[in-house]
Amino acid sequence: MIDPGARPLPWRSATIVAIAAVTARVKNFRLRVAFDRPMLAGQHVDVRLTAPDGYQAQRSYSIASAPNEEGWIDLMIEGLPDGEVSGFFDTVAEVGDTIELRGPIGGSFVWRPEDGGPLLLVGGGSGVVPLLSMLRHRAVRAPDVPALLLYSARDAGEVLARDELLQRARDEAGFDLMLNLTRETGGRRIDAALIAEALERIGRPRHAYLCGSNGFVGHAADLLVDAGLAPATIRTERFGG
């Protein structure tokens, strides 16, 4: 839990130091920013953009990178055609640009190495981003904690960090990956059978983290409760909200 006497959370300037394509629609933005408090895996930041006349727009984005001491974070942002802020990132933002950030924010959808496992991560689409932060953190700080990622995406081209996840599944003893591609041959929405398979592979999880669209997360949470998980062990975060 975060200190209830917490200090104010100031806006900070953050400089884009690298931009890389993740999929056809999603780019990774590495931002140099000096936070005044430690980050936890699973947290998000608020981003603020300011127009010349002072008009401002704010949005929240989950952090994809693991907590580090090096003064940078990664955000993965999908370029939505009508997105006021995501559209800026997609078509305007360049290396060297400065934006404003505040964070890290959120003390519920977070995992710390000492929280242990087994860890069941269930992500839908871009909802995998905060789960990626947890997996990257786990690999460095708690590789002995068993973890399984059940990741549902429309097709292989939309899987974020696909090569990294496949490599982790090959190289990391305690990490298991189940990719569910809903629009490819044999693909389906996640269902009780997929959840049962995940639980058989990982064992009874101590913590489950679910992130994705509202429909995806609600459905997955119901399936996990149906499968007998204690509701208090399930943490949810929804996009589009």
Add this chain to the structure above:
Amino acid sequence: MATRGFTGRRPPEATRERLPPGQYLEQDFPVLQIGPNPRIDLDSWSFTLREGSRPLKSWNWEEFSALPRTAWRGDIHCVTKWSKFDTGWEGVSIDDILAAAGISAPTEFLLAEGYDDYTTNVPVADLAGPKAMVATHYEGKPIEPDHGGPARLLVPHLYFWKSAKWVKGLRFTKKDEGGFWELRGYHMYGDPWREQRFTGD
């Protein structure tokens, strides 16, 4: 400090006047919560007023449904930046709940408690009048589980995390005690017009 190349998409003037700082207008009704929907059976549902741990008054669903009804329509604002205009709610005002219990508020603060063990603090003064209620209906229909049904708190002039979903009671406290999010860096009061999102805002 202007952001290079950002012009923004300003909403129409009439919309901007109704949007608190940092908010944007949302047409859908996003869902935010810390965990799964709790499974609530109306036959065992109850709503309880407590002072500390001491129960003051409790209603079952049938009794609660027989209390005087209040309707409110207006705008709601979520700390995650979306606002939704002209939302219509119906339920039982906190004033009517206290009157039905035959008490006046024993302290100046309370924690709303949910069936999912969520809590959030609200000053009692903010629950007076016809807009603060335990709502059971949204747009004329029973509130769906995703939006906090069968009953949720409605305190629409504060950020919507204060409007606890699946509410099971109000616990009066001697001092202003932080709830779930307030203990995790979110503002103790949460006025959207003063943009009180986080501690110190």
